[in-house]
Amino acid sequence: QVQLVESGGGLVQAGDSLRLSCAASGRTFSSYAVGWFRQAPGKEREFVAGISWYGGSTIYAESVKGRFTISRDMPKNTVYLQMDSLKPEDTAVYYCAVDLSGRYRMTMKDVDYWGQGTQVTVSS
Numbered sequence: 001q002v003q004l005v006e007s008g009g010g011l012v013q014a015g016d017s018l019r020l021s022c023a024a025s026g027r028t029f030s031s032y033a034v035g036w037f038r039q040a041p042g043k044e045r046e047f048v049a050g051i052s053w054y055g056g057s058t059i060y061a062e063s064v065k066g067r068f069t070i071s072r073d074m075p076k077n078t079v080y081l082q083m084d085s086l087k088p089e090d091t092a093v094y095y096c097a098v099d100l101s102g103r104y105r106m107t108m109k110d111v112d113y114w115g116q117g118t119q120v121t122v123s124s
Helices: none
Strands: 002-007 010-013 018-026 033-039 046-052 058-060 068-073 078-083 092-099 118-123
Touching: 002 092, 018 033, 018 092, 018 118, 033 068, 033 078, 046 068, 046 078, 058 068
Parallel strands: 010 118
Antiparallel strands: 002 018, 018 078, 033 046, 033 092, 046 058, 068 078, 092 118
């Protein structure tokens, strides 16, 4: 079992920054891939960013490329999502996700564990 706890969400203005954290407990992140998804009201959940655990390879959705950065801290068993230049359209609940098979280019069907989500609201 893997438990994921997100934190760091909040209400900010357009252009501000936030850093989300995803802390894992239970089994460690070794060899897993970790990703961030988001779901806005009335919309489907969408992939935002993913990272492979050992290699540090990353991938981003086009809508956040150049503004968001995913990273990991292996000793702390934590993955971060640094979000800069936030826009109102980034408003959503953000979910941390783990793919035990190590696919950092993950889709929803690849996810084995989800966090509970953290709300990010960007005002204009």
